[in-house]
Amino acid sequence: MSEQKLRAKELDAADVLAARRAAFVLDGDGGANGGGTVYLDGNSLGALPAAVPGRIEDVVRRQWGELRIRSWTEEGWWTAPERIGDRIAPLVGAAAGQVVVGDSTSVNVFKAVVGAVRLARLTAGAAGAARDEIVVDATTFPTDGYIAASAARMTGCTLRPVPPSGIPDALGERTAAVLLNHVDYRTGRLHDLPALTAAVHAAGAYAVWDLCHSAGALPVGLDEHGVDLAVGCTYKYLNGGPGAPAYLYVRAELQDRFDSPLPGWNSHAEPFGMRPEYAPAPGALRGRVGTPDILSMLALEAALDVWDGDVTIEEVRAKSLALTDFFLECVEAYVPGGRVECLTPRPHGERGSQIALRCPDAGDVMQRLIGRGVVGDFRHPDVLRFGFTPLYVGFADTERAARVLAEVLAETGA
Numbered sequence: 459m460s461e462q463k464l465r466a467k468e469l470d471a472a473d474v475l476a477a478r479r480a481a482f483v484l485d486g487d488g489g490a491n492g493g494g495t496v497y498l499d500g501n502s503l504g505a506l507p508a509a510v511p512g513r514i515e516d517v518v519r520r521q522w523g524e525l526r527i528r529s530w531t532e533e534g535w536w537t538a539p540e541r542i543g544d545r546i547a548p549l550v551g552a553a554a555g556q557v558v559v560g561d562s563t564s565v566n567v568f569k570a571v572v573g574a575v576r577l578a579r580l581t582a583g584a585a586g587a588a589r590d591e592i593v594v595d596a597t598t599f600p601t602d603g604y605i606a607a608s609a610a611r612m613t614g615c616t617l618r619p620v621p622p623s624g625i626p627d628a629l630g631e632r633t634a635a636v637l638l639n640h641v642d643y644r645t646g647r648l649h650d651l652p653a654l655t656a657a658v659h660a661a662g663a664y665a666v667w668d669l670c671h672s673a674g675a676l677p678v679g680l681d682e683h684g685v686d687l688a689v690g691c692t693y694k695y696l697n698g699g700p701g702a703p704a705y706l707y708v709r710a711e712l713q714d715r716f717d718s719p720l721p722g723w724n725s726h727a728e729p730f731g732m733r734p735e736y737a738p739a740p741g742a743l744r745g746r747v748g749t750p751d752i753l754s755m756l757a758l759e760a761a762l763d764v765w766d767g768d769v770t771i772e773e774v775r776a777k778s779l780a781l782t783d784f785f786l787e788c789v790e791a792y793v794p795g796g797r798v799e800c801l802t803p804r805p806h807g808e809r810g811s812q813i814a815l816r817c818p819d820a821g822d823v824m825q826r827l828i829g830r831g832v833v834g835d836f837r838h839p840d841v842l843r844f845g846f847t848p849l850y851v852g853f854a855d856t857e858r859a860a861r862v863l864a865e866v867l868a869e870t871g872a
């Protein structure tokens with residue numbers, strides 16, 4: 459048995475989260491016997507939690523099929539967005555009452571960025587500054603950039619794309635809002651949320667964070683670091699399922715000034731009053747828009763059961779770092795030097811829960827890996843992404859992924 463296989467065995471034996479894998483529907487055995495799929499694409503679509511199919515069956519057959527309209531009240535459909543928000547809240551370091559679930563990440567980016575500009579202008583009114591610039595992370599996942607550009611046009615702002623490292627120097631008294639990604643979707647780089655949020659505040663602006671690639675993988679500390687607004691999806695490390703609703707965080711102190719650009723009836727103080735004039739509800743409810751997608755919403759609620767019990771985000775982070783360290787160690791042991799270039803930073807403080815490797819024939823390499831049961835993904839033009847979800851990925855999986863990668867790279871030459 460190779461040195462790496464032995465280490466994998468030891469690491470799996472000592473893994474305090476190993477038993478959580480049973481809460482998911484996965485083929486394979488955690489790599490122990492080399493069978494089934496090694497699923498390293500939870501940074502795109504998390505695996506199916508075993509509790510979801512039964513819950514959805516109940517929601518469809520009993521709640522919808524038998525109770526019908528009564529379920530809006532009797533089964534808590536109406537309050538699901540804030541109830542489920544309160545279950546996500548501790549995972550992102552937020553006290554209850556600040557997270558509301560619904561819509562897509564893109565739609566929540568729109569609400570948050572326009573809301574942040576409006577907040578900045580309220581504050582600026584007193585100080586007399588113009589606040590007509592939105593700064594966006596130049597390396598952002600594309601949707602955030604597209605939405606921020608539209609938000610800028612609508613609010614009469616200029617959009618300024620800046621790489622995250624340059625953001626502190628780019629801020630000034632014109633900055634209204636700054637939209638940042640906590641973890642870069644391509645490289646897996648973790649940005650310094652506390653320092654960047656503090657820099658945004660020092661400039662008198664509002665910080666909006668996209669947590670898609672960090673929520674459920676590492677501690678975020680939204681309240682602790684004074685983040686203003688945040689958004690994220692729930693289909694990656696929160697395992698909510700394809701197209702699962704996203705969420706919006708609005709810091710408690712800002713909620714009564716948060717002026718949503720999408721003030722639908724679900725965010726009205728008295729939605730069934732059916733009034734012609736809009737009056738916003740208090741609290742996180744203000745982030746709601748229209749009728750929530752109940753089937754997806756309740757699938758997400760069932761998926762969040764995997765966090766019940768004694769699992770902590772700190773344990774998840776520790777295992778995530780151990781997995782990505784071990785993957786890099788195995789890649790170094792198995793893959794000839796120079797064949798791939800690691801784009802993910804080595805320092806733990808700069809690393810999310812994925813490893814991104816650059817190689818010229820990445821598309822072909824990933825197809826071959828998938829054909830052999832190692833599922834990661836390819837990002838244009840030359841990046842292999844491997845996402846490590848600590849709740850269900852083990853160390854034997856990790857060793858096997860690196861070993862199969864080396865075999866594929868040996869075949870494909872270059």
Ligand SMILES: Cc1ncc(COP(=O)(O)O)c(C=O)c1O
Pocket residue numbers: 562563564565599601602639643668670671691704
């Ligand atoms: C950082 C980031 N933001 C946003 C999105 C997507 O947003 P939406 O849920 O609207 O498709 C993704 C992934 O698809 C993402 O990685």
Ligand SMILES: Nc1c(O)cccc1C(=O)C[C@H](N)C(=O)O
Pocket residue numbers: 501502503599643670701
């Ligand atoms: N949301 C996705 C989808 O609907 C289809 C395929 C992939 C996705 C993703 O989430 C991609 C992902 N955000 C990424 O980091 O590339």
